[in-house]
Amino acid sequence: MDKLHQTLMRYFGYDSFKTGQEDIIQSVLNQKDTVAMLPTGGGKSICYQIPGYMTDGLVLIISPLLSLMEDQVERMKMRGEKRVAALNSTLSFQERRHIIRHLPSYKFLFVAPEALMSEMLLEQLKSMHIGLFVVDEAHCISEWGHDFRPEYSKLGEWREALGHPVALALTATATKQTLKDTVQTLRLQHPDFHIHSVNRPNIALVKEAHETKEAKEKRAIELVEYLQGPGLIYCPTRQMTEDMALIMKQKTHQRVEYYHGGMDAGDRMLIQQQFISGQLDLICCTSAFGMGIDKADIRFVIHMSPPQSIEAFMQEIGRAGRDGKKSVSILLYTEEDADIQQHLIQAEGFDEPEIDFFLARLTQMQTNDEKKLREQLMESGLQETRARMLIHYYRMYQSDEPRVLLMKLKEKLQDRQTEKLRKVWQFKERITDHGCFRQSLLSYFYEQLDQTESASSDSCCSSCGLDLSDYEKKDQPLELNEMKHWKTVLDRMFHLTKEAQH
Structure with a gap:
């Protein structure tokens, strides 16, 4: 048994890899920037955990959701891995500071992209050897993706600040445009692509x-x-x-x-x-x-x-x-469902008076700190997701003169809305x-x-x-078109429940 399979058996108890995993891991171990698309349930976490166990340095995992981070951390701890932590909004300032001060004692660190805005964290990471820079749910990188997170757009900049460690971008669904955006945003150098079917035959x-x-x-x-x-x-x-x-x-x-x-x-x-x-x-x-x-x-x-x-x-x-x-x-x-989604997308957007008002608020603020800008916009009545989006585009064009800035901002927001609406109608065509x-x-x-x-x-x-x-339910062989017999079914279920209690 080679070292790779020995590591798999030692830490996970498996004697073989799922489709695609071994090739992705080998690419990372060969120090190649890697973009991988595996279907949900394809075992993406093993693709960064095994390289972590087989190489030196901290494995930094950028993850978009608190629940996702907590779940991964708990699973690793249940397997006996104690050198793992997550920096997220549920921690107190003291807890966050403790983790940051003791980073050298960790092997795996999960962070939300927003956490990398912390100078204290970034400076501590710069002083360490980052063995692997992992971007989980990498479709969040593309502004044309279905779950875009503005903070993901800075990951390439932060990766360079950390010494350009080997990168692994993981996702379950991505179009060609999303994959292209991933390479550009992360500033990947001649990456290996491991793209597997999104199809789930089961x-x-x-x-x-x-x-x-x-x-x-x-x-x-x-x-x-x-x-x-x-x-x-x-x-x-x-x-x-x-x-x-x-x-x-x-x-x-x-x-x-x-x-x-x-x-x-x-x-x-x-x-x-x-x-x-x-x-x-x-x-x-x-x-x-x-x-x-x-x-x-x-x-x-x-x-x-x-x-x-x-x-x-x-x-x-x-x-x-x-x-x-x-x-x-x-x-x-x-038939009306597409109209509902269209309404939701339009509600996320900005009309001209809103853009004028919030742009004026941004230009009046005596700070360029993204968190402070977001907080002040939210105090002015803007919902957090919309505030993040507006600030993201504002910062892209803020060096332009005011008239050009306003024009580009409106164009960008309109383009994004148009693209999202296009995807809604694409889906409707396939459904019908x-x-x-x-x-x-x-x-x-x-x-x-x-x-x-x-x-x-x-x-x-x-x-x-x-x-x-x-x-159908294994213990309830009922034809779906015979729901008129629901009283009989209820009586039987009640009887089974009573038996189970005795």
């Missing part, structure tokens, strides 16, 4: 057209009672997650909670852990939930409305079936197309469905004759 794809929002809700109730869980229901707004969770609590026998970015961080982490440990059957959530969550047995994902892009959709359905077992994605939609849904989605990533490797037509998609009965 996840069946269903799309269903409905006349009304109420019809979708009724169908979602039927599906939740019928399908083998646990499961997720993705909703387009925070309010809808709360409404759907209440409906599911009232109308089904599932243990249900909602999850969105507006909740307290402690509540979000508690719900996440309850779901992972099997104390909850169903989460009604926004896209804020699920990224990197280590729950292998999610059996279904229901979308109450199409997300804003195909990339986001593929990312979210990938929460299911990480164990490789049969799972199902069900997209419920109405009558051909194979899976092939239609793959074609967006310039992929062709490999008939020799794909699932058979009865587990491909609803356009190819999918039979939903393969995904």
